[in-house]
Amino acid sequence: MSVVAARVPAWTIVAAIMAIAPGWAVAQAPVQQCVILDSKCDFVLPGGCSCQKTTDDTTPPPLPAPPGCDPEEIKKQLSTLSGTVKFLAAPPNCSMTQDQCEALPGRHVDRLSDGTPVCSPNKCSKSCYKFGGSVEICSTCLSFPIDPKRSVDPNDKNGPLGALAEQFVAPDVPLSYTIHFENLSTATAAAQVVLVSDQLDPQLMDLATFRLGPISFGRNTLLPAPGVRGWTGGLDFRPAQNLIVSVAAGLDETTGLVTWRFTSIDPDTGKLTEDPDAGFLPPNTTPPAGEGSVVFTVMPKSGLATGTPIANHAVVVFDTNAPIPTPTWLNTIDQDAPVTHVLALGAAQSSPTFPVQWAGTDAGSGISGYTVFVSDNGGPFTKWLDGTTTSSASYVGQEGHTYAFFSAGVDRVGNVEPLKTAAEATTVVGTAPVCATDVSASIQVTRSGFRYNFATGRFVQAVTLKNMSGSVVDGPLSIVLDRLSSNATPFNASGTTACALPAGSPFINLSGNLGPGASGSITLEFTNPTRAGITYATRVLSGSAAR
Numbered sequence: 001m002s003v004v005a006a007r008v009p010a011w012t013i014v015a016a017i018m019a020i021a022p023g024w025a026v027a028q029a030p031v032q033q034c035v036i037l038d039s040k041c042d043f044v045l046p047g048g049c050s051c052q053k054t055t056d057d058t059t060p061p062p063l064p065a066p067p068g069c070d071p072e073e074i075k076k077q078l079s080t081l082s083g084t085v086k087f088l089a090a091p092p093n094c095s096m097t098q099d100q101c102e103a104l105p106g107r108h109v110d111r112l113s114d115g116t117p118v119c120s121p122n123k124c125s126k127s128c129y130k131f132g133g134s135v136e137i138c139s140t141c142l143s144f145p146i147d148p149k150r151s152v153d154p155n156d157k158n159g160p161l162g163a164l165a166e167q168f169v170a171p172d173v174p175l176s177y178t179i180h181f182e183n184l185s186t187a188t189a190a191a192q193v194v195l196v197s198d199q200l201d202p203q204l205m206d207l208a209t210f211r212l213g214p215i216s217f218g219r220n221t222l223l224p225a226p227g228v229r230g231w232t233g234g235l236d237f238r239p240a241q242n243l244i245v246s247v248a249a250g251l252d253e254t255t256g257l258v259t260w261r262f263t264s265i266d267p268d269t270g271k272l273t274e275d276p277d278a279g280f281l282p283p284n285t286t287p288p289a290g291e292g293s294v295v296f297t298v299m300p301k302s303g304l305a306t307g308t309p310i311a312n313h314a315v316v317v318f319d320t321n322a323p324i325p326t327p328t329w330l331n332t333i334d335q336d337a338p339v340t341h342v343l344a345l346g347a348a349q350s351s352p353t354f355p356v357q358w359a360g361t362d363a364g365s366g367i368s369g370y371t372v373f374v375s376d377n378g379g380p381f382t383k384w385l386d387g388t389t390t391s392s393a394s395y396v397g398q399e400g401h402t403y404a405f406f407s408a409g410v411d412r413v414g415n416v417e418p419l420k421t422a423a424e425a426t427t428v429v430g431t432a433p434v435c436a437t438d439v440s441a442s443i444q445v446t447r448s449g450f451r452y453n454f455a456t457g458r459f460v461q462a463v464t465l466k467n468m469s470g471s472v473v474d475g476p477l478s479i480v481l482d483r484l485s486s487n488a489t490p491f492n493a494s495g496t497t498a499c500a501l502p503a504g505s506p507f508i509n510l511s512g513n514l515g516p517g518a519s520g521s522i523t524l525e526f527t528n529p530t531r532a533g534i535t536y537a538t539r540v541l542s543g544s545a546a547r
Helices: 071-076 098-103
Strands: 034-038 049-053 078-080 085-088 107-111 117-121 155-158 175-182 193-199 205-217 220-222 230-236 244-252 257-266 291-300 309-312 314-318 329-333 339-342 353-361 367-376 382-388 392-396 402-411 425-429 443-447 451-453 458-467 477-482 506-510 519-527 537-542
Touching: 155 314, 175 193, 175 205, 175 309, 175 314, 193 291, 205 230, 205 244, 205 257, 220 230, 257 291, 339 367, 353 367, 353 402, 353 425, 382 392, 443 537, 458 477, 477 519, 506 519
Parallel strands: 034 049
Antiparallel strands: 078 085, 107 117, 155 175, 175 291, 193 257, 193 314, 205 220, 205 291, 230 244, 244 257, 309 329, 339 353, 339 402, 353 392, 367 382, 367 402, 402 425, 443 458, 451 458, 458 519, 477 506, 477 537
């Protein structure tokens, strides 16, 4: 039969007209095989078709072929319903789910007269048709069979548990992720191919530290060698099931993409099984048979600032189902330690038991505890309270003793504040003593370089004190060596400070007063077995009161 037309019509086939049956048997064609849309309907119709007038001549986008479908092979699969009309038919392995079809633009789920579901185009381009004895439909008008059997994958992702809603973590803690996938018990088929992928951010993660972890499905666990970034293996289900599952996993260090591919192999052919009921991950009717997971670790990039978010999710694909992303897992970097301090105390306490308070701030996860140190009468600092969550406590001292305090904090991810070298608050129980006056602001201190005395084995330095004020500075004067480096010990120290805080610093006395503009010199001697550099800060005390 020939088709005669005066012009090339603008028409579109919208109804699916072929059933995909097992063995490529063609179902009985419906009475009305097709509907043709055209603005005039003034041409000879192919057999079995009717025409419906329309002004809409839009063309749907081409349908991407599902995984495993070769468009050229599809074009070879021509089935004839009549002597004049040819329709392209997708092979069975190109089937898709109803959800996939409904999500595609320009497509809808249709049924043939025998109830077979197919994914059909809403409209077809007029360029799909050739006249001259037959009507041929191109690939944009291809109908794909819908397989009622499908695997279903819920999925999830877990990472390091952190502090607060931001999931703060320390920068030296590995990010360990587990990606879960499951073929739901309501699924009607086992999953044959599962692809898990995870895109890592090279700006936030150190890809050189990536390591694969355990790979699990059902009650089976595969363990890549420690420290590997790529791995290939599998499991033979025989004799219980005539199936082999192969697993390929690895990181693309150029892009940061991590992939795990599970493939169900027919041992007889060495290829992907064609049995729709054969698959390595069955519906999860008897957990954990239908469950799987993959694990990996990676370190955060060094130098990330506190507050830097690291958000990551994976994507799981079951067979020809649409890719489904996992929920996003968020962690936030916290690399800054807290900053704390003991609040100022009164110069003297009327009671041996007195309150001490402290406070602090933290830029990230927040302070989890304070450690408060105390020094008694200029002695070494020792822990008074360790890891307390309170901000005050009562200290029990002794009459006439001087107490100095400082604090150190730790945050919720373990960042610890460095220990201080001086007290933050000082007080005395009873009447406050009269201490020597600090006149450092009026005295210019000039230090010579160090020289080594081979006869004594000591380092020697000359220090000059000059009164820069317009009034007399009363003696005796003392130069105090605060924060003296631990490698040096003063040989000729006059004593150590206990009254004029900070306590515990050695001092050397200079007798006599200093008039305006007058100078005086002190020679310092140090033992220094390491012969390393000697460092200290100076302070000048005046008067006969206690140092």
